[in-house]
Amino acid sequence: MVGLHDKTDTWVTGEKEMEKVAxxxxxxLFTTTSxxxxxxxxxxxxxxxxxxxNAFLTRPASEEEVRAPLFLMNPEKAPGPDGMTALFFRKSWPLIKKDILVY
Known part of the structure; x- marks a missing residue:
């Protein structure tokens, strides 16, 4: 890699400077906005x-409301933004369902 543009569109070439920009x-990118x-x-x-x-729409989803569509999806199509396919979620459902339902 030769260089990177920083936030101000300045071309940066030094290794430490490029590391800082990255x-x-x-x-x-991965910091949430309040x-x-x-x-x-x-x-x-x-x-x-x-x-x-509003109460209905903002209530927590039940396990079945999340699980049913997940298990109807084609397991290897359309990965989510995290790159995971439905197959991953199906295979790991017993381990991850609590975390998914809290989200």
Whole structure:
């Protein structure tokens, strides 16, 4: 690798400088944004669903609601953003279901 562009589009070529650019890029990429940042935006959007509907839509999903579609999917098609296919989730379901359901 010859060099990288940093956030300001400056071309960086030194090994340490490129390392810093890469670490900064991926740190920004994988750092979540606090939901508090969206409060002003959301305050301007009127509510269009009832409290009952909202409670239903925001309730935790049951194990069967997650498992059933997962086991109906083609096991080796359309990997998710993490690169994992349905086959991975099927094979490891007993180990990962608690973590998936908490998410």
């Amino acid at each position: 670490v900064e890029y991926f740190s920004d 939901l508090d940042d969206f409060t002003d935006i959301l305050d301007g959007i009127p509510a269009v669903i009832s409290g009952t509907d």
